[in-house]
Amino acid sequence: MTLDRLILNNFTNYDSVDITLCPKLNCFVGNNGAGKTNLLDAVYYLSFTKSYFTPIDTQRIRIGSDYFALHGHYGDQMASCIVRRGHPKEMRWNKMICKTLGEHIGRLPLVMVSPSDQQLIIGPAEQRRKFLDGVISQIDHSYLDHLLQYTKALAQRNRLLKQMYDDRTWDQQQVDLWDQQLVQHGEQLYSSRARFVDDFLPLFRHYYSSIAPTDQDVSLSYQHDPSPLDRQLSASRNTDRLATHTTVGPHRDDLLLLLAPDMPVRQYGSQGQQKSFSLALKLAQFHYISLHTQQKPILLLDDIFDKLDLQRVQQLIALVGSDRFGQVLLTDTQPGRVQNLLQSLPSLQHRIFQVANSTVDELGR
Numbered sequence: 001m002t003l004d005r006l007i008l009n010n011f012t013n014y015d016s017v018d019i020t021l022c023p024k025l026n027c028f029v030g031n032n033g034a035g036k037t038n039l040l041d042a043v044y045y046l047s048f049t050k051s052y053f054t055p056i057d058t059q060r061i062r063i064g065s066d067y068f069a070l071h072g073h074y075g076d077q078m079a080s081c082i083v084r085r086g087h088p089k090e091m092r093w094n095k096m097i098c099k100t101l102g103e104h105i106g107r108l109p110l111v112m113v114s115p116s117d118q119q120l121i122i123g124p125a126e127q128r129r130k131f132l133d134g135v136i137s138q139i140d141h142s143y144l145d146h147l148l149q150y151t152k153a154l155a156q157r158n159r160l161l162k163q164m165y166d167d168r169t170w171d172q173q174q175v176d177l178w179d180q181q182l183v184q185h186g187e188q189l190y191s192s193r194a195r196f197v198d199d200f201l202p203l204f205r206h207y208y209s210s211i212a213p214t215d216q217d218v219s220l221s222y223q224h225d226p227s228p229l230d231r232q233l234s235a236s237r238n239t240d241r242l243a244t245h246t247t248v249g250p251h252r253d254d255l256l257l258l259l260a261p262d263m264p265v266r267q268y269g270s271q272g273q274q275k276s277f278s279l280a281l282k283l284a285q286f287h288y289i290s291l292h293t294q295q296k297p298i299l300l301l302d303d304i305f306d307k308l309d310l311q312r313v314q315q316l317i318a319l320v321g322s323d324r325f326g327q328v329l330l331t332d333t334q335p336g337r338v339q340n341l342l343q344s345l346p347s348l349q350h351r352i353f354q355v356a357n358s359t360v361d362e363l364g365r
Contacts, residue, residue, distance in 0.1 A: 001075065001108060002074065002075070003021055003043060003046075003073070003074055003298060003327060004023075005072070007069075007071040008068075009068060009070075010061060010067060010068040013038060015062065017359070019353065019360055021327070024321065025349065026329045026353070027338045027350065027353065028040075028329070035355055037053075037303070039329070040112065041060070042070050043072065044110060044300065046081055046108060047079075047298070049105065058083065060083070061083065067084040068082070068083050069081070070082075074108065078094055079104075079108060080092040089101070093107065102148055105137055105144060106139065106141060106144075109295050109296075109297035110297050110299075110300065111300070112302070113299070113300065113302065114302040115303050115306050117278040117281075118278060120281060122274065125253070125255075128257075129253060131255065131281065132193050132196065136192055136196050138293070139292040140192065143189070146185040147185075149184075149185045150181075150186050150249075151251075153182050154182060157246055158245045160175065161243075161244045161246070165241065170241070179230065182246070183230045186249050190250055193253070194222050197222040197255070200284060201219065203284035204280055205219075207279075207280040208276060208280035210319075211283075212273065212276040216259055219261070220255060220257060222255060223256050224254075232249065235248075279316075286325070296326030297326070298326065298327050298329070299320060299326070299328045301328060301330040302330075302331050303333075305332055313341070314344065317341055317342075321345055335354065339352065
């Protein structure tokens, strides 16, 4: 599924923009701060009902306005996301409001590659859990349901622990009720994540070797407590009581990224190896989603020239311009660099847009 037309109203620095895209490569060029990345974020919103860069929706409303609206035309289908100050966010599919935001996720598969992906490598475990959850949720709605229910139960259990600590009380029966919810949904998260990492690893190794040819035994490892979750919760009861939050469970897991056995890339990897790791993760994500949905996700490449040298960018554009990939949206600061790059790929269908002063104008195709 490709995005044929993108319409923005009062989104970030844009008042009103209407863009017609081509089904292969779309390049947005302009100075830093012009709003190129905001266009990619708008496309991301239409797939995931949220921003790639901030959890606070109202921060994406243009200054001086009280709402933003995004509309995407995907063939004869249409997705819309509307955020109003003081009102619940609305996600619409073919003009019908989605009953829950979660029911929309997976309709429009998408992969985002951004300089901020470095946090996947050097950031806290939360970043890598989000990566796991984001990939699996796009191809498995039952996983998304378990994740949402687990998150709700975890918040309620933590609230209860804090309240009982403040009141100097303890109600084991209430704790047990939330423990049952955590176990019911948490065990499903454990098993789904473990299966995913096993299936995902060969794809990751393939793309890493194509980006950074090496004889290193790169690997991924799902780090979690293998004991049943009910035993973990029982054993950590006193610790949780004093900490006033739940200290065990899937929300504490991590995805280890390894250059070699016992050599995490965040500690031992060079800057180039870390960049190659993050990009290989995203390309493998694309491949994995394609295999499981029989759709080619939209691929967003934000400032990839900041991630890779020119030779590797050329290899990447040649790769994503192949039949293996579908629609691609790319940003860069230098129009000439993009045009020179595309001259080496004359058969690749493309459009180039100039982004400046909160406007988007087509330069050529």
